[in-house]
Amino acid sequence: MIVTTPKPLDEVLDLIAPYSNILIVGCDGCTTPPRGLREAKTLSQLLELGGKLRNKEFAFEVTTTTKQCDVYLTASTLKPQMSRATAVLSLACGAGVQTIAGIFPEIPVFPAQNTHFIGTEEREGGTLEQRCAACGDCLLGETGGICPVTRCTKGLLNGPCGGSKEGKCEVDDEKDCAWNLIYERLEEQGKLVLLKVYRPARDYQKSGWRITT
Numbered sequence: 001m002i003v004t005t006p007k008p009l010d011e012v013l014d015l016i017a018p019y020s021n022i023l024i025v026g027c028d029g030c031t032t033p034p035r036g037l038r039e040a041k042t043l044s045q046l047l048e049l050g051g052k053l054r055n056k057e058f059a060f061e062v063t064t065t066t067k068q069c070d071v072y073l074t075a076s077t078l079k080p081q082m083s084r085a086t087a088v089l090s091l092a093c094g095a096g097v098q099t100i101a102g103i104f105p106e107i108p109v110f111p112a113q114n115t116h117f118i119g120t121e122e123r124e125g126g127t128l129e130q131r132c133a134a135c136g137d138c139l140l141g142e143t144g145g146i147c148p149v150t151r152c153t154k155g156l157l158n159g160p161c162g163g164s165k166e167g168k169c170e171v172d173d174e175k176d177c178a179w180n181l182i183y184e185r186l187e188e189q190g191k192l193v194l195l196k197v198y199r200p201a202r203d204y205q206k207s208g209w210r211i212t213t
């Protein structure tokens with residue numbers, strides 16, 4: 001899941017202030033917490049109220065997309081409503097916002113969300129934690145399915161650093177030491193030999209900006 005949080009309402013109102021006909025577009029894809037049609041409607045009501053407090057009248061339309069980062073799906077979903085909009089407010093992650101902005105370059109598109117990371121929710125209502133930094137060279141097969149790039153505070157590819165105490169990280173003792181977790185997982189799987197594998201410095205070019213499919 002892509003973890004996002006809402007921008008403060010005042011910031012969103014500042015962004016859309018010069019425009020009147022705003023199309024609010026949700027996304028039913030991987031954004032967490034969900035930001036679909038229901039959330040788009042709620043946001044339109046809040047913005048309407050916020051606008052009134054600023055003596056500004058907006059006309060909102062709301063819709064949602066199956067997967068806002070899909071150019072074809074998003075173009076065909078939004079085309080009918082676009083002719084009436086003077087600006088778009090997207091509830092998707094940064095990729096979704098940029099997708100709409102690329103399809104309709106003549107219309108200003110604004111983010112209603114801040115995008116944080118690719119993560120997981122350990123249990124419903126619990127905290128959302130980063131699990132993948134899209135490094136482009138996945139090591140999970142060698143580390144028992146635990147990502148050292150995101151879960152080790154120092155991002156060590158050859159851990160542990162030696163500072164771990166009672167399974168906790170020396171930098172943040174509320175956090176489990178990722179390499180301790182990796183050790184325990186590999187031990188459980190009878191694969192401790194993998195800890196002897198040296199992993200060279202990461203090639204950051206692999207997390208590049210374009211992949212040909």
Ligand code: SF4
Binds near residue numbers: 137139147
């Ligand atoms: S090793 Fe890289 S691709 Fe694999 S989970 Fe970690 S950051 Fe993501």
Ligand code: SF4
Binds near residue numbers: 163164169177
């Ligand atoms: S204690 Fe563990 S998680 Fe913390 S920096 Fe060292 S190896 Fe990484």
